[in-house]
Amino acid sequence: MTDSLAKRSVPQPGGYRDITPADLAQAGYSGRLIDVREPSEFTGELGHLPSAELVPLATLAQAAASWSREAELILICRSGNRSARAAQLLFSMGFRKLYNLSGGMLAHNAAGLPVTRS
Numbered sequence: 001m002t003d004s005l006a007k008r009s010v011p012q013p014g015g016y017r018d019i020t021p022a023d024l025a026q027a028g029y030s031g032r033l034i035d036v037r038e039p040s041e042f043t044g045e046l047g048h049l050p051s052a053e054l055v056p057l058a059t060l061a062q063a064a065a066s067w068s069r070e071a072e073l074i075l076i077c078r079s080g081n082r083s084a085r086a087a088q089l090l091f092s093m094g095f096r097k098l099y100n101l102s103g104g105m106l107a108h109n110a111a112g113l114p115v116t117r118s
Contacts, residue, residue: 005019005024005027005029005072005099008020008023008024008026008027009023009099010102012084012087012100014084014087014088014091015087015088015091015092015096015098016075016084016087016088016090016091016098016099016100017098017099017100018080018084018099018100018102019074019099019100019101019102020101020102020103020107020111021101021102021103021107021108021111021113022111022113024074024099024101025111025113029074031072031073031074032053032071032072032073032074033049033051033052033053033073033074033076034052034053034055034060034073034074034075034076034086035048035049035052035053035054035055035076035077036055036056036057036060036075036076036077036082036083036086037054037056037057037076037077037078037082037105038056039054039056041078042054043117043118045117046078046105046106046108046109046115047105047109047115047116047117048076048105048115048116048117049076049105049108049114049115049116050114050115050116052076052116057077057082057085057086060086060089060090061089061093064090064093064095065093067095069093069094069095069096070097071095071097072097072099073090073095073097073098073099074099074100074101075087075090075098075099075100075101076101076104076105076108077101077104077105078104078105078106079103079104079105079106079107080100080101080102080103080104080107081104082104083100083101083104084100086100087099087100
C-alpha cells in the first residue's frame with residue numbers, strides 16, 4: 001500500500017479503508033481502480049475516473065477470483081455504498097489492500113476532479 005494513500009484513508013470495520021476523492025487525487029494514485037457500477041452508469045452523466053475498470057458488482061466475485069490477493073484496489077460507485085459492499089466482499093475473499101472512494105462519483109464530481117465520459 002502506498003504510504004501517502006494509507007495516511008489519507010480512514011479504516012472501516014468491513015476490512016477496507018475510506019478515502020475521499022480529494023485525498024485520492026492528492027496521493028497521485030495510479031494503481032488499479034475498480035468501478036462496480038452498471039455499464040450505463042459508467043458511461044453516463046457522472047462519467048468515470050480515467051483508467052477505471054468496469055466490473056459491475058454482480059460480476060465482481062467471479063472476476064476477482066483470478067486477481068492477486070496482494071493487489072491494492074480502489075473501489076468506486078455512484079455514492080460509495082455499493083463500493084463499500086464490494087470492498088467487504090473482496091475482504092471476505094482474502095484481499096487486504098482495499099480502499100473505498102467515499103461519496104463515490106457524486107463526491108468526485110462535486111469536488112470538480114477530472115472524469116471521463118464515453
